[in-house]
Amino acid sequence: MRNPEPNQEQLVFDVYGMVEQPPRMVRARRLLRQHPLGAFGLLIVLFVIFIAAFGPLIAGDAERISPNILYNPGSEYLFGTDRLGRDYLARVVAGARLSMSLAIGAMAIGVGVALVLGMVSAYAKGAIDLFLQRIIDMLLAFPGLVLLLLLSQVIGRNWQSVALGMGLIFAVSMVRIVRASTLATLAESYVEAAQLIGASPYRILWRHVLPNMGPPLLIYVTALLGGAILFEGALSFLGLGVPPPDPSWGRMLTEARTLWNYPHLSIFPGIAMTIAVLGFNLVGDSIRDIFDPRMRGA
Amino acid sequence: MRNYIFRRLLLLPLTVLLLSIFVFGLIRLVPGSVIDARLSAGFPGTADADDRAKLEAHFGLDKPVHEQYLTWIGQIFTGDFGASWLTKEEILDNFGRRMPVTVELLLLTLIIYIPLGIGTGVWSAIRQNRADDYGIRLVTILFLAIPNFWLATLVIVIPLVLWGYAPPVPYVQLWEDPGTNLVQMIVPAAIAALAGAAVLGRVARSEMLEVLRQDYVRTAYAKGLNEHVVVLRHSLRNAMIPLITLIGLVFANGVAGAVIVEQIFAIPGMGRYLVQALLTNDLPVVQVWMLIFGTSFILINLLVDLSYGLFDPRIRFQ
Numbered sequence: 001m002r003n004p005e006p007n008q009e010q011l012v013f014d015v016y017g018m019v020e021q022p023p024r025m026v027r028a029r030r031l032l033r034q035h036p037l038g039a040f041g042l043l044i045v046l047f048v049i050f051i052a053a054f055g056p057l058i059a060g061d062a063e064r065i066s067p068n069i070l071y072n073p074g075s076e077y078l079f080g081t082d083r084l085g086r087d088y089l090a091r092v093v094a095g096a097r098l099s100m101s102l103a104i105g106a107m108a109i110g111v112g113v114a115l116v117l118g119m120v121s122a123y124a125k126g127a128i129d130l131f132l133q134r135i136i137d138m139l140l141a142f143p144g145l146v147l148l149l150l151l152s153q154v155i156g157r158n159w160q161s162v163a164l165g166m167g168l169i170f171a172v173s174m175v176r177i178v179r180a181s182t183l184a185t186l187a188e189s190y191v192e193a194a195q196l197i198g199a200s201p202y203r204i205l206w207r208h209v210l211p212n213m214g215p216p217l218l219i220y221v222t223a224l225l226g227g228a229i230l231f232e233g234a235l236s237f238l239g240l241g242v243p244p245p246d247p248s249w250g251r252m253l254t255e256a257r258t259l260w261n262y263p264h265l266s267i268f269p270g271i272a273m274t275i276a277v278l279g280f281n282l283v284g285d286s287i288r289d290i291f292d293p294r295m296r297g298a
Numbered sequence: 299m300r301n302y303i304f305r306r307l308l309l310l311p312l313t314v315l316l317l318s319i320f321v322f323g324l325i326r327l328v329p330g331s332v333i334d335a336r337l338s339a340g341f342p343g344t345a346d347a348d349d350r351a352k353l354e355a356h357f358g359l360d361k362p363v364h365e366q367y368l369t370w371i372g373q374i375f376t377g378d379f380g381a382s383w384l385t386k387e388e389i390l391d392n393f394g395r396r397m398p399v400t401v402e403l404l405l406l407t408l409i410i411y412i413p414l415g416i417g418t419g420v421w422s423a424i425r426q427n428r429a430d431d432y433g434i435r436l437v438t439i440l441f442l443a444i445p446n447f448w449l450a451t452l453v454i455v456i457p458l459v460l461w462g463y464a465p466p467v468p469y470v471q472l473w474e475d476p477g478t479n480l481v482q483m484i485v486p487a488a489i490a491a492l493a494g495a496a497v498l499g500r501v502a503r504s505e506m507l508e509v510l511r512q513d514y515v516r517t518a519y520a521k522g523l524n525e526h527v528v529v530l531r532h533s534l535r536n537a538m539i540p541l542i543t544l545i546g547l548v549f550a551n552g553v554a555g556a557v558i559v560e561q562i563f564a565i566p567g568m569g570r571y572l573v574q575a576l577l578t579n580d581l582p583v584v585q586v587w588m589l590i591f592g593t594s595f596i597l598i599n600l601l602v603d604l605s606y607g608l609f610d611p612r613i614r615f616q
Contacts, residue, residue: 134309134312134313134316135316135320137313137596137599138313138316138317138320138592138596139320140599141546141550141592141595141596141599142550142591142592142595143550143551143553143554143595144554145554145557145558146553146554146557146572146588146591149557149572149573149576150321150324150576150584150588151324152576153325153576153579153584154324154325154327226442226443230445233445233447233448234445234446234447234558237445237447237558238557238558238561238573239577240573240576240577250445250447253445253447253448253451256451257451257454257455257562260454260455260458260459261459263455263456263459266448266451266452266455269448270444270445270448270451270452273445273448274440274443274444274445274448275443277442277443277444277445278439278440278443281439281442281443282439285439
């Protein structure tokens with residue numbers, strides 16, 4: 001990992017490469033100190049992941065219906081209850097689990113599809129490349145949300161298909177990065193050497209091209225994770241996303257609109273969503289700074 | 299450059315053709331059609347097979363897919379956009395009624411969006427690492443994280459709870475009552491603009507910082523020019539070139555924002571038309587909507603690519 005502001009000591013390490021690097025923990029701590037906002041974002045992200053993983057165990061059942069409908073936040077129910085008397089804290093916490101699984105699932109699909117399409121497109125060249133790139137051009141012209149609405153119509157409305165839809169949208173925006181990065185690596189002389197000793201295309205892509213993909217993709221992935229949470233929210237908010245009773249933040253906000261005299265119903269999911277997206281955006285900004293010092297502080 | 303323009307123009311019909319096939323093909327894959335909705339009030343499988351066959355024949359769904367596509371595209375070329383399957387209204391009539399509404403919303407959005415984004419970005423750049431720069435960056439990061447549909451809900455709910463104020467409903471056309479119309483439109487436009495302005499502001503800031511580091515800017519300062527001239531005449535103009543790239547993004551963001559805010563504020567525009575059509579599986583409407591907007595997105599991106607040469611002579615002579 002390249003340091004944005006190498007001091008003298010580190011420069012020596014980098015130049016000779018023979019001297020031992022400082023331990024991982026020391027380097028990580030240094031990095032966090034240089035990017036306080038990113039460190040703060042990382043803290044938020046870890047918190048949200050912790051809530052998503054263990055929150056439902058602590059906050060209780062998000063589906064349990066009780067006669068205590070529309071309680072305001074208080075000592076009995078910390079976040080109040082919704083129109084079916086469900087504990088709103090449990091629902092918001094369960095929403096974190098849904099949002100995070102969707103975001104991570106979508107990202108895994110997106111990265112996978114983008115890697116395959118991008119590397120094939122760059123390696124195949126010629127007609128296949130031209131054709132694939134025209135399709136990508138066409139899809140890139142659409143706003144992500146509109147394309148997602150169209151896809152959601154085709155692949156159905158449950159959480160798996162929302163993840164698939166978002167994954168495909170993300171793939172569209174990442175294919176070009178993968179393709180450009182593949183083309184750059186394929187021009188290296190070590191790839192030529194590998195071809196000369198008879199390495200198969202599969203081996204070249206897997207052993208030589210893929211390992212170079214890390215940094216450019218990482219910048220995109222963190223930036224898009226926050227976007228995934230917003231996309232899912234918007235989709236569910238329009239009634240085209242995850243169906244009830246799954247506790248999606250976006251749908252909780254839609255339901256809250258008709259119950260406007262119970263403001264706690266719209267405040268808590270909204271804040272939860274903002275915090276989660278903020279965390280990912282801050283981490284994404286710092287990662288971009290670390291890998292691309294040109295954009296520092298932008 | 300001329301070759302480049304020529305090649306891009308040649309590829310344009312191909313891209314639009316791909317678009318039409320994509321939209322048409324994707325829509326055919328939709329499970330559970332409007333036929334179910336019409337025949338059995340949304341309970342698939344309860345419809346009579348005979349009625350179903352009759353309706354399918356009526357909509358031309360019994361023919362092979364490529365024939366359906368050719369019929370459809372032929373009708374589009376003759377200006378016949380077809381009718382909604384659900385309400386039987388002509389799609390073209392609906393477009394005529396709704397397009398001005400969305401265009402007004404988009405224009406209002408842009409009027410707020412562009413000066414706000416570029417203004418805060420430039421201000422942030424010339425005051426780099428001072429209190430106002432940090433303040434602007436903090437607010438920008440926050441507005442990128444706040445979901446616009448939540449903000450819109452709060453903007454409706456908070457005045458309602460505190461002062462019992464609600465914006466006038468139902469929607470009034472601009473030419474009927476401009477005052478009421480603007481009251482109805484300005485808040486949705488502002489909300490659609492905020493997140494976009496934050497993106498624009500960040501890019502404007504980094505471009506501006508890049509330019510402010512150039513030698514000619516230092517020369518301009520050294521000549522004793524005042525700050526206004528240096529910033530506005532020497533720096534901003536050069537920082538603007540990369541910002542042109544964002545016009546396509548600005549338009550796309552505006553449309554995506556319109557889809558959301560039209561739904562929340564009950565504005566009868568194109569965005570609401572799309573969402574309603576999606577919710578009711580009204581395929582012809584979705585198809586034509588995607589074709590029209592997709593083509594305009596492609597055209598705008600093309601114009602943006604071609605305009606680089608106009609603004610940057612170095613590109614023109616390559």
